[in-house]
Amino acid sequence: MADANILNAGNTAASAQFLREAEIRRGIELLYFGYTNMVRGADGLLDRHGLGRAHHRALYFIARRPAMPVGDLLALLNITKQSLSRVLADLQTRGLVIQAVGQRDRRQRLLELTPEGAALEAALFEELRTGMAGAYAQAGQNAVTGFWAVLTGLIPAADRPMIQELQAGL
Amino acid sequence: MADANILNAGNTAASAQFLREAEIRRGIELLYFGYTNMVRGADGLLDRHGLGRAHHRALYFIARRPAMPVGDLLALLNITKQSLSRVLADLQTRGLVIQAVGQRDRRQRLLELTPEGAALEAALFEELRTGMAGAYAQAGQNAVTGFWAVLTGLIPAADRPMIQELQAGL
DNA sequence: ATATTTGCGTCAGCCATGTTGACGTATTTC
DNA sequence: GAAATACGTCAACATGGCTGACGCAAATAT
Numbered sequence: 001m002a003d004a005n006i007l008n009a010g011n012t013a014a015s016a017q018f019l020r021e022a023e024i025r026r027g028i029e030l031l032y033f034g035y036t037n038m039v040r041g042a043d044g045l046l047d048r049h050g051l052g053r054a055h056h057r058a059l060y061f062i063a064r065r066p067a068m069p070v071g072d073l074l075a076l077l078n079i080t081k082q083s084l085s086r087v088l089a090d091l092q093t094r095g096l097v098i099q100a101v102g103q104r105d106r107r108q109r110l111l112e113l114t115p116e117g118a119a120l121e122a123a124l125f126e127e128l129r130t131g132m133a134g135a136y137a138q139a140g141q142n143a144v145t146g147f148w149a150v151l152t153g154l155i156p157a158a159d160r161p162m163i164q165e166l167q168a169g170l
Numbered sequence: 171m172a173d174a175n176i177l178n179a180g181n182t183a184a185s186a187q188f189l190r191e192a193e194i195r196r197g198i199e200l201l202y203f204g205y206t207n208m209v210r211g212a213d214g215l216l217d218r219h220g221l222g223r224a225h226h227r228a229l230y231f232i233a234r235r236p237a238m239p240v241g242d243l244l245a246l247l248n249i250t251k252q253s254l255s256r257v258l259a260d261l262q263t264r265g266l267v268i269q270a271v272g273q274r275d276r277r278q279r280l281l282e283l284t285p286e287g288a289a290l291e292a293a294l295f296e297e298l299r300t301g302m303a304g305a306y307a308q309a310g311q312n313a314v315t316g317f318w319a320v321l322t323g324l325i326p327a328a329d330r331p332m333i334q335e336l337q338a339g340l
Numbered sequence: 341a342t343a344t345t346t347g348c349g350t351c352a353g354c355c356a357t358g359t360t361g362a363c364g365t366a367t368t369t370c
Numbered sequence: 371g372a373a374a375t376a377c378g379t380c381a382a383c384a385t386g387g388c389t390g391a392c393g394c395a396a397a398t399a400t
Contacts, residue, residue, distance in 0.1 A: 024302045025234065025295075026318065026337055028208070032227075033333055034321035035205040036248070038198070052356055057202075064195065071376065078206070083358055085378065107367045107376040125195075132194045135323030139316060146309060146316025148196065151204035153305030163203055167196055224386055241347065253387055255349065277347045277396045 027150070034135075042127045049120065054087045056124055062097060062111045063121040064166060069108040070099075075162060096120060197320070204305075212297045219290065224257045226294055232267060232281045233291040234336055239278040240269075245332060266290060 061076055091097040096117030102108030136144050231246055261267040266287030272278030306314050
């Protein structure tokens with residue numbers, strides 16, 4: 001009896017630990033596959049335009065926050081300015097993005113999409129929208145709320161305001 | 171009155187559409203930032219071992235499914251064998267991974283972690299576990315279920331069995 | 341039994357996108 | 371007027387994808 005209790009206690013703890021790890025791994029894997037499938041959704045269209053995923057990310061955020069200064073985009077993307085500059089140069093050469101001198105601070109360069117850039121971004125968004133809307137519909141509104149909650153928890157608290165500002169008022 | 175109703179109907183539809191797009195964009199952004207923050211969690215440890223993210227992915231899946239044939243890993247990672255071969259060569263050179271000839275099919279090469287490989291994978295997992303466990307705890311079990319549901323919906327139905335098999339019995 | 345297909349490896353080269361380091365210039369702030 | 375800031379640029383390099391071509395051993399089909 002005592003022995004059985006000891007064994008049970010051990011098994012229960014081990015089992016709980018085991019479940020925890022399985023649940024964590026499940027989250028890691030679904031996050032990996034979910035993310036890669038989402039971004040893959042736009043690859044065909046990007047290819048047809050001779051652009052890559054880095055271009056897509058820049059277009060996306062410029063569409064999301066028009067008149068965003070270069071420094072803000074750098075902070076969002078978390079890459080070096082040298083990496084971003086190649087991408088922005090491509091986008092400007094192709095007439096998808098333009099820069100304006102900031103009024104408040106004339107050192108800033110505010111990024112904007114041209115009409116062509118906006119049209120392309122809309123088409124790229126549509127590719128992502130389809131998949132995401134399907135997943136939302138399948139999972140239900142309650143699941144969507146949980147989806148957001150867990151993902152928000154994965155983001156360092158220090159970065160959350162930046163992302164919330166991105167989503168503010170939209 | 172009739173005019174007001176017409177306007178309301180229009181506004182309601184536009185508003186619903188607007189909300190839908192905002193919700194989709196929110197999901198896209200949280201998925202992007204959540205994913206990148208998760209993977210970034212292991213970068214320090216990887217750096218100290220002179221490995222990259224591609225090595226991490228391979229180690230992860232080999233740990234998850236010991237004795238996995240090369241072809242299965244290729245299907246999971248969705249990259250070319252040439253890309254994978256560089257990564258596997260590195261891992262074998264460093265004594266983290268070994269290959270065994272398949273018994274059922276002797277053309278297959280079954281991938282296994284060495285004890286050193288398993289130890290490194292465990293340490294890498296621990297880096298991810300911290301963040302994921304924190305997010306789960308903050309969001310709650312119900313949210314976790316929704317998180318899984320939405321992510322599953324993002325994965326093409328054809329790929330889901332492969333991923334479920336990965337998680338089966340664990 | 342031979343022909344074909346499959347699983348895997350490899351050589352060679354290219355592309356996209358990230359990095360570091362150094363330096364320049366206009367503008368703002370102290 | 372000096373220092374800090376926002377941005378741009380040149381150069382070199384690393385990582386991790388890709389295509390194409392070829393080879394071999396083992397399994398499978400005819």
